Amino acid sequence: MTADLMALVLLLAIAAYTCAGGTDYGAGFWDLTAGGTERGKRPRWLIDHAMAPVWEVNNVWLIFVFVIMWTGFPPLFQAVFSAMWLPLALAAVGLVLRGAGFAFRKVVRRVAGRRLYGAVFAVASLVTPFFLGAAVGGVASGRVRLGTEASADAWSNPTSIVFGLLAVAATAFLGAVFLAADARRFDAPDLIGYFRRRGLVSLTVLVVLVVITLFVTGEDAPHVWHGLTHGAGLAFGIAAGAASFAAAWLLTRRPGGWARVSAVGAIACAVVAWGLAQRPYLLPTSMTVAEGAGASTTLTWLAFVTLVALVIVVPAVVLLYWLDTRGDLEELTEADLRRGGDPGGGGEAGTT
Amino acid sequence: MHFSVPLLASAPDQLLPARELMAFTLASHIILVPLGVALPLITLVMHHRGLRRKDATALLLARRWSAVMAVQFAVGVVTGTVLSFEFGLLWPGLMGRWGDVFGIGFGVEAWAFFLEAVLIAIYLYGWRRLKPRTHFLLGLPLPAAALLGAFGILAANSWMNTPQGFSLDPAGNPTDVNIWKAIFTPMFGPQYWHFVVAMLLTAGYMVAGVYAVGWLRGRRDRYHRLGFTVPFTAAAVATPVQFVLGDAIARSVFHKQPVKFAAMEIVWKTDTRVPEYLFGRLHSDGSISGGIKVPLLDSVLAGFSPNTKVVGLTSVPPGQRPTAVQATIAHWAFDIMVLIGSALVLLALWYGLVWLRHRRLPESTWFYRFAACAGLGSVVAVECGWIATEVGRQPWIVHQNMRVSEAVTATRSSTLWIMLGLVIVVYLFLFGSLLAVLLKLRTRWRLADAERASGPSADPPESAGPYGPRATVRAGDGGAATPSQGDQP
Numbered sequence: 150m151t152a153d154l155m156a157l158v159l160l161l162a163i164a165a166y167t168c169a170g171g172t173d174y175g176a177g178f179w180d181l182t183a184g185g186t187e188r189g190k191r192p193r194w195l196i197d198h199a200m201a202p203v204w205e206v207n208n209v210w211l212i213f214v215f216v217i218m219w220t221g222f223p224p225l226f227q228a229v230f231s232a233m234w235l236p237l238a239l240a241a242v243g244l245v246l247r248g249a250g251f252a253f254r255k256v257v258r259r260v261a262g263r264r265l266y267g268a269v270f271a272v273a274s275l276v277t278p279f280f281l282g283a284a285v286g287g288v289a290s291g292r293v294r295l296g297t298e299a300s301a302d303a304w305s306n307p308t309s310i311v312f313g314l315l316a317v318a319a320t321a322f323l324g325a326v327f328l329a330a331d332a333r334r335f336d337a338p339d340l341i342g343y344f345r346r347r348g349l350v351s352l353t354v355l356v357v358l359v360v361i362t363l364f365v366t367g368e369d370a371p372h373v374w375h376g377l378t379h380g381a382g383l384a385f386g387i388a389a390g391a392a393s394f395a396a397a398w399l400l401t402r403r404p405g406g407w408a409r410v411s412a413v414g415a416i417a418c419a420v421v422a423w424g425l426a427q428r429p430y431l432l433p434t435s436m437t438v439a440e441g442a443g444a445s446t447t448l449t450w451l452a453f454v455t456l457v458a459l460v461i462v463v464p465a466v467v468l469l470y471w472l473d474t475r476g477d478l479e480e481l482t483e484a485d486l487r488r489g490g491d492p493g494g495g496g497e498a499g500t501t
Numbered sequence: 502m503h504f505s506v507p508l509l510a511s512a513p514d515q516l517l518p519a520r521e522l523m524a525f526t527l528a529s530h531i532i533l534v535p536l537g538v539a540l541p542l543i544t545l546v547m548h549h550r551g552l553r554r555k556d557a558t559a560l561l562l563a564r565r566w567s568a569v570m571a572v573q574f575a576v577g578v579v580t581g582t583v584l585s586f587e588f589g590l591l592w593p594g595l596m597g598r599w600g601d602v603f604g605i606g607f608g609v610e611a612w613a614f615f616l617e618a619v620l621i622a623i624y625l626y627g628w629r630r631l632k633p634r635t636h637f638l639l640g641l642p643l644p645a646a647a648l649l650g651a652f653g654i655l656a657a658n659s660w661m662n663t664p665q666g667f668s669l670d671p672a673g674n675p676t677d678v679n680i681w682k683a684i685f686t687p688m689f690g691p692q693y694w695h696f697v698v699a700m701l702l703t704a705g706y707m708v709a710g711v712y713a714v715g716w717l718r719g720r721r722d723r724y725h726r727l728g729f730t731v732p733f734t735a736a737a738v739a740t741p742v743q744f745v746l747g748d749a750i751a752r753s754v755f756h757k758q759p760v761k762f763a764a765m766e767i768v769w770k771t772d773t774r775v776p777e778y779l780f781g782r783l784h785s786d787g788s789i790s791g792g793i794k795v796p797l798l799d800s801v802l803a804g805f806s807p808n809t810k811v812v813g814l815t816s817v818p819p820g821q822r823p824t825a826v827q828a829t830i831a832h833w834a835f836d837i838m839v840l841i842g843s844a845l846v847l848l849a850l851w852y853g854l855v856w857l858r859h860r861r862l863p864e865s866t867w868f869y870r871f872a873a874c875a876g877l878g879s880v881v882a883v884e885c886g887w888i889a890t891e892v893g894r895q896p897w898i899v900h901q902n903m904r905v906s907e908a909v910t911a912t913r914s915s916t917l918w919i920m921l922g923l924v925i926v927v928y929l930f931l932f933g934s935l936l937a938v939l940l941k942l943r944t945r946w947r948l949a950d951a952e953r954a955s956g957p958s959a960d961p962p963e964s965a966g967p968y969g970p971r972a973t974v975r976a977g978d979g980g981a982a983t984p985s986q987g988d989q990p
Binding site: 245 | 626
């Protein structure tokens with residue numbers, strides 16, 4: 150019972166990371182494809198400003214996912230990290246490079262330095278979601294079992310590859326939708342169309358990939374394919390499709406909050422559909438939720454900790470996103486860091 | 502699963518690279534932890550002073566420290582995330598068997614860290630547009646969030662040292678988990694307070710060190726005095742407290758982890774009237790070469806009497822205790838930490854006495870020379886404390902319950918060595934860049950200060966680069982965008 154609840158929480162945490170982290174990776178994807186220094190100047194400027202206050206928070210969701218895995222379902226954590234060693238190790242390296250590249254390029258002023266850190270950030274934004282997706286694909290296709298040792302087959306198989314590509318396409322879609330709305334927020338009308346086009350293209354690619362995935366999983370991951378084409382998995386799959394078309398429609402009209410909500414809804418529904426398709430397994434078809442669950446007292450406490458987290462963290466995150474959307478969060482400028490320079494807010498107290 | 506053969510004979514090939522990788526990434530992350538935990542507090546103190554006394558210099562310092570915090574926190578986030586990957590990549594056996602016993606601490610840490618990330622984002626980006634009071638108040642919970650995060654991590658680590666809160670079924674798997682007992686283990690309290698105070702004083706000395714160097718180079722204006730005084734005072738107050746706490750934790754180790762204590766003090770045979778060795782090297786036959794021997798002192802320190810019985814390494818079979826080399830490493834790390842701690846107490850006393858007698862900062866150049874090194878010294882002490890804790894626990898990953906060699910991944914050692922190489926390259930890039938960026942900020946601010954002192958400043962070169970601050974880009978991109986929010990008061 151508690152195990153099922155925590156499995157659901159785990160799935161929702163993965164969905165949250167896919168959406169929050171995905172938006173972030175997507176921004177990196179469009180950074181990578183923005184072209185040379187001159188041509189890519191405006192989109193990159195937007196990406197920097199849209200991402201800066203929230204990227205760290207977006208990536209903390211991943212830590213939640215890990216903690217729920219190792220505390221609530223220790224054998225699952227052990228099996229996944231043993232079998233998926235290489236893709237997860239590379240994803241970790243990618244995360245480091247991405248975060249560092251982004252943080253440093255904001256501070257560095259010389260163009261050459263910015264190019265270097267920017268390139269590191271952008272390439273890592275492409276590679277990391279691919280490997281994370283590939284790891285999920287290995288799980289979905291039943292290649293991960295307790296005791297499976299790391300091997301290339303666990304992650305370089307058809308399902309892993311399409312899942313990796315799906316992850317990249319999904320991040321690109323989310324990133325474009327969010328950036329199109331940010332372009333409106335930051336008064337950059339030229340960029341609204343720019344990211345609108347990219348959002349629609351990436352959605353098209355995503356749809357094509359979903360069709361391919363259905364063909365591939367039919368052969369390669371029969372359990373998940375069956376779950377996706379029947380019952381609750383199918384329902385969420387259809388919801389994901391409907392939400393993505395709503396997002397596309399809103400994107401062509403007025404990219405803003407509702408387009409974002411639909412895009413997030415689409416991707417979240419898709420993740421939930423995958424999770425429900427795996428029922429009753431954590432690892433199809435070798436480990437059920439009940440088999441993988443940790444001690445029941447721990448699960449109860451984990452549920453309690455999650456509840457506290459919801460009560461404390463959700464208002465904080467909402468406050469952050471709200472302040473960010475209102476434009477209340479802005480980086481300190483050079484002038485603020487000089488003597489006599491006072492940022493707008495600190496003015497009253499600062500002048501003497 | 503309890504092997505009684507010596508560790509090295511049963512150690513799989515991948516143990517060494519896995520251990521090196523964990524040690525390298527953790528040692529690197531530890532450098533950033535003091536700033537992550539305590540820099541927000543120090544900055545808030547400065548911020549408060551600025552608001553309260555309408556002190557523009559204090560506010561400038563607080564803003565500049567926030568700019569540093571932004572970069573340092575970002576690097577800390579990614580190096581910290583790597584560690585959570587490594588639990589699975591390197592020690593799947595640990596998490597697979599014990600995750601549900603001690604993992605809950607990480608659950609607390611995860612949401613505390615989440616809260617910290619949110620608050621720090623609001624604090625760092627709130628300077629310009631939030632009301633000063635709102636901005637400060639939103640930053641105020643930051644130290645509490647940091648304390649909570651440390652709570653989770655230290656709960657997990659102290660559980661590995663003194664595991665409890667479970668019983669074993671016939672197959673050797675934990676059952677009957679008692680979360681409360683698993684969090685509040687015997688070593689938790691001593692480790693937690695020792696850690697928290699260490700973070701505060703290390704961050705304080707690191708920040709103050711920057712301005713001590715400035716003082717030595719002749720920059721002795723109010724900006725530098727203030728930048729030195731606030732963090733140094735915090736650290737100087739914490740130092741004697743830490744001395745007492747450090748003494749207390751050493752005695753806790755003596756009572757709760759006698760074998761680790763024996764390694765830290767290189768005690769071979771259980772005995773009374775045990776001498777204390779400063780440094781020295783333990784050999785596998787129990788003899789000790791080098792070092793300074795102080796008769797009776799170890800017994801006296803452990804139990805306030807020469808007749809205190811100190812447990813020796815030979816009280817347990819060779820396979821269940823650190824090797825002679827490991828004991829020597831733990832011993833040296835412990836001694837270095839204690840020496841640095843004692844030196845810092847003297848420095849803090851110097852500062853305190855001058856303040857009590859003259860109500861001013863010390864004027865001796867030597868004081869500032871020591872103060873400039875105190876930051877580096879305390880980082881070394883933190884690293885040494887960590888080494889003493891972890892190496893002294895060997896060969897156990899969960900004391901008396903699981904060996905490090907049982908927890909290690911089955912991944913081939915060659916893969917792990919390659920990954921170690923890759924990670925070293927990436928981290929050199931990472932920390933090299935961090936250092937370069939911080940030095941660049943320093944130079945930039947110093948130039949800006951010098952320009953202001955000499956006259957009106959021109960726009961700095963390349964300020965209209967592709968990623969410049971919003972206002973600058975607006976001006977630079979030909980007015981394609983109409984400023985709206987940017988111009989509101």
